[in-house]
Amino acid sequence: MLQMRPNCECCDRDLPPDSVDAMICSFECTFCAGCVSTTLAGRCPNCGGDLMPRPTRAAHLLAKNPASTQRVLKPGGCQKAT
Template sequence: MALEYKTVCEKCTTSLTMQSEACICSYECTFCETCSSEMEFICPNCKGELVKRPKRKNSA
């Protein structure tokens, strides 16, 4: 089962690519690095931990 790579931060709507610095919780809520830091790496939806989202290589 692959992660669903969301394309915008759920808080500030900044665009995210598969190479962007972003954080996710176990439910795949997705936030940019700045918003994640401001929220002290706690998901506002489930109160779970936000961790760095792994990056994918660009498709060739």
């Protein structure tokens, strides 16, 4: 089951479980769509993998399967992809 991390690792923007702006790689590194398009060029800065839209979780399922509350943030933010 996806952790549904609560924030962008680059800019710390909140990304609630129903956010359509959350993007993840296969390791669930989580970024907002803005950072993915303007800074990361569609690639995870941690593993180099593709960043894809994170599925949303239906509100009625969050009580039994809550999203993570642990925030992950890259020290110094993300560097622009070259």
